Amino acid sequence: MTRVEPPRPSDAPFLGVGVGLRPVHYREVLERGAQETLRVDWFEALSENYMAPGGRPRRILGQVRERAPLALHGVSMNLGSIDPLDETYLRGLAELVARVEPAWISDHLCWTGVDGRNLHDLLPLPRTEETLRHVTRRVTRVQNLLGRRIALENVSSYLRFEADAGEEWEFLVAVAEASDCGILLDVNNICVSAHNHGFDPLRYIDAIPSQRVFEIHLAGHSESGPLRIDTHDRAVSEEVWSVYAHAVRRLGRVSTLIEWDDAIPAFPVLEAEAQRARNILHETWREEERDGTAHTRPAAGRCTAPAVASHHGA
Numbered sequence: 001m002t003r004v005e006p007p008r009p010s011d012a013p014f015l016g017v018g019v020g021l022r023p024v025h026y027r028e029v030l031e032r033g034a035q036e037t038l039r040v041d042w043f044e045a046l047s048e049n050y051m052a053p054g055g056r057p058r059r060i061l062g063q064v065r066e067r068a069p070l071a072l073h074g075v076s077m078n079l080g081s082i083d084p085l086d087e088t089y090l091r092g093l094a095e096l097v098a099r100v101e102p103a104w105i106s107d108h109l110c111w112t113g114v115d116g117r118n119l120h121d122l123l124p125l126p127r128t129e130e131t132l133r134h135v136t137r138r139v140t141r142v143q144n145l146l147g148r149r150i151a152l153e154n155v156s157s158y159l160r161f162e163a164d165a166g167e168e169w170e171f172l173v174a175v176a177e178a179s180d181c182g183i184l185l186d187v188n189n190i191c192v193s194a195h196n197h198g199f200d201p202l203r204y205i206d207a208i209p210s211q212r213v214f215e216i217h218l219a220g221h222s223e224s225g226p227l228r229i230d231t232h233d234r235a236v237s238e239e240v241w242s243v244y245a246h247a248v249r250r251l252g253r254v255s256t257l258i259e260w261d262d263a264i265p266a267f268p269v270l271e272a273e274a275q276r277a278r279n280i281l282h283e284t285w286r287e288e289e290r291d292g293t294a295h296t297r298p299a300a301g302r303c304t305a306p307a308v309a310s311h312h313g314a
Contacts, residue, residue: 003145006210009145009182012104015039015069017254019276022260025267026060033067039271040068041102044257045170050100051092058099065100071215071255072102072108074298076118079138079152080111090145103255104214106114107159108186109135110171116217126161127171132178139179151182155190156221156230168193169207182214185254187244188236192221192228201243202221209252217233217279218244219259233262236273248284256281 008014021029032038043064044163050061053244064070076089097105125131143149144272178184185208187201194201218241220234236244236258248254258273 006250007250008254009149009211012182012214012255014253015103017256017258017277018042018069018071019270019274020045020073020260021045021061021070021260021314022264023057023062023157023263025270028267030060030063030230033064040274042069042071042255044071044073045102047072047093047096047105048076051089053095057218061100070100070102071099071257072097072105073153074105074107074114075122077091077107077108077142078112078118079109079135079142080123080131081114083114084117085138085141090142096147098296104151104182105146105148105213106153106182106215106308108155108176109152109198110155122155124155124157124159124161125171127164127166127168129136129165132171134172136176136178139175139181143179143181147180148167151184152176153184153186153217154189154193155186156189156196156228158196158227158229160197167199167200167204167207167284170205173207173209173212176209176212183208183212184215184217185213185247185251186217186219187217187247188217188221188232188240188259190232191237191240191243195228202246205247205250207301208251211280213251213254216244216247216251216254217259218256219261231260231262234260235269236276241276241280243282245284253284 018041019040029038045061050057050059074093076086078086108122110124112122113119125135139150141151152172152175154168172183190201190204194204218236219230220236222229222231222233255282256271256277258277259268
């Protein structure tokens with residue numbers, strides 16, 4: 001029986017498996033990129049590290065972009081806060097986007113500060129109708145300013161609000177549908193929150209519409225007493241690999257990223273993690289090809305997303 005491939009967003013091409021771009025790896029990435037010996041398909045850069053005009057970081061980013069596709073991932077949109085959106089930040093992001101032409105842009109479904117103070121953490125939101133309306137307005141404003149859709153990432157959490165109405169995955173999907181944005185599905189964060197709150201991570205995956213998913217994140221977590229903590233300082237756990245395999249079967253071919261933000265290892269360690277993700281994707285593709293579903297991978301090069309107006313009917 002032929003398996004029908006799940007629908008995928010047209011403005012999130014499949015890039016393969018990538019890793020986060022970190023300064024400690026700049027030299028190796030550029031040298032091996034020039035030799036065409038990198039064993040990763042694309043890179044994700046932290047937007048805030050490259051928004052200052054000129055300088056070495058911006059120059060390195062441009063050189064990496066010449067060698068591989070790139071996505072921008074931010075931590076400062078502060079979409080859930082009651083503070084006004086930071087227009088200076090958004091203009092700087094728009095300028096960076098115009099310069100490097102990323103495949104897509106992402107940030108987090110959370111708040112990061114209030115009263116002008118950045119708390120340097122990704123804090124969960126109460127899941128209420130008021131929050132849904134508030135975040136939807138802000139995401140729509142950001143997308144209109146940038147001229148393209150963004151993807152929102154689910155964050156890990158360690159508590160619930162008394163005001164919560166419904167499950168986290170329901171709220172994530174509701175925001176994505178109301179604002180017509182994409183989803184960056186962090187499988188590690190799902191597993192962390194599932195452990196901390198006692199829900200089934202596969203139930204979360206099964207509730208996500210494939211046509212909304214731009215990207216998947218994989219990372220490591222640590223244990224602290226009864227809690228799991230999203231630390232990004234070690235290899236992906238076996239449980240996360242298992243849930244990822246389910247996500248690939250459920251959602252189709254989604255660009256996947258290995259995140260490792262602390263105690264960063266040598267680049268070949270990241271390549272080995274990326275290869276494991278690639279193997280899972282490949283096994284799924286082979287199963288689908290045997291079932292009669294063909295897949296093609298887009299060629300490397302500049303990826304330009306259509307204007308956001310095409311998704312809002314403007």
